[in-house]
Amino acid sequence: MSSVSISFVKWMIPLAIVWGVSYPLTKLVSYYSSPMLISFVRILVGFIFFYALARGLSVGVKQFINGLLNFVGLLTFLNLGVYLSPNPGLIAVMIYTQPIFIVIIEAFLGSKVKMGEVIGVILGVLGITISAFFAFNIGLLVGLLGGLVWAGGTVYYRRFLVNEDLRKLNAFMSLSSLPVMALITPIGFYFNISLYGIALLLILALLAQVGGFYFWFNAVKDLGSIRAGAGSLLVPVFAYIFSYIFFGQIPTVLEIVGSVVTLVGVYITMVSS
Numbered sequence: 001m002s003s004v005s006i007s008f009v010k011w012m013i014p015l016a017i018v019w020g021v022s023y024p025l026t027k028l029v030s031y032y033s034s035p036m037l038i039s040f041v042r043i044l045v046g047f048i049f050f051y052a053l054a055r056g057l058s059v060g061v062k063q064f065i066n067g068l069l070n071f072v073g074l075l076t077f078l079n080l081g082v083y084l085s086p087n088p089g090l091i092a093v094m095i096y097t098q099p100i101f102i103v104i105i106e107a108f109l110g111s112k113v114k115m116g117e118v119i120g121v122i123l124g125v126l127g128i129t130i131s132a133f134f135a136f137n138i139g140l141l142v143g144l145l146g147g148l149v150w151a152g153g154t155v156y157y158r159r160f161l162v163n164e165d166l167r168k169l170n171a172f173m174s175l176s177s178l179p180v181m182a183l184i185t186p187i188g189f190y191f192n193i194s195l196y197g198i199a200l201l202l203i204l205a206l207l208a209q210v211g212g213f214y215f216w217f218n219a220v221k222d223l224g225s226i227r228a229g230a231g232s233l234l235v236p237v238f239a240y241i242f243s244y245i246f247f248g249q250i251p252t253v254l255e256i257v258g259s260v261v262t263l264v265g266v267y268i269t270m271v272s273s
Contacts, residue, residue, distance in 0.1 A: 032198075036083075049206070077145050106155060
C-alpha cells in the first residue's frame, strides 16, 4: 500500500465518517439550538479540548487569519446559507464545491496541478452538485462562498502553517474566533433548554469541531490541499448513509448517481501521479 493510500485511510476515512454523521446530527441539534449558536458552541468546545490537550497556543497573525478563514468564515457562510435557504441540506452540498476552488487557487499561485487531479476534482464536484442546481436559491450562493472561503483557508494552512503543532494551532484559532462568532450569534437566535438537546450539541461539537478538524488538517498536511479536498467529497456520501440510518431517508436516484460520480472522481485524484 502506497504512502498516499495509507494517509487516505488514516485521515480521510475517519474524517468522512465523523463529518458525515455530523449533518444528520446537526439537523437533530437544530430542533433545540439556532445555527449560529451551534457554531459558537462548536468553536468554544474545540478551544477547551485543544487547549487542555496542548497546554499552550500557537499565536500569530497567520494563525489568526487561518482561524478567520477555516472557522469564522466557513461556519458563518454555512450557517447563514442554512438560515436563508428553504433546504438547508443543499447548503452542505454547496460547501463541498471547495476542491474546485482549491485547484483554481493553487493554479493561480503557480502550483503544478496534474491533469488527473483536475479531472478527478471536476468529476467529484459534478457528482456532489448534480441534484443541488435543481433547487437553486440565494442560500446556495452563500454556500458557494463558504466553499470558496474554506478553499482559501485550506491553501493558506498548507502554505504557511503546515508545520505548526495542530493542537496549539486549533486552540488559538478557536480562541481568536470566539469574539467574532459571539457578535453574529444573535442572528436567528433560539435555544430550547433540554438536557437531551445540550447533550446532542456537545456530542456534535466534539465530533465535528474537535475530531473533524483534527483529521482534516492532518489530511491536508500529508496529502496536500488538492488531494485532501477531493477526499473530503466522501463526506456527503457518508451523510446520505447516516441520514438514512437516523431518519430513514432514502437517497434519490440523482443522489445515488452523484455519489457514484463522486467516488470515481476521488479515486482518479488519489491515484494520479
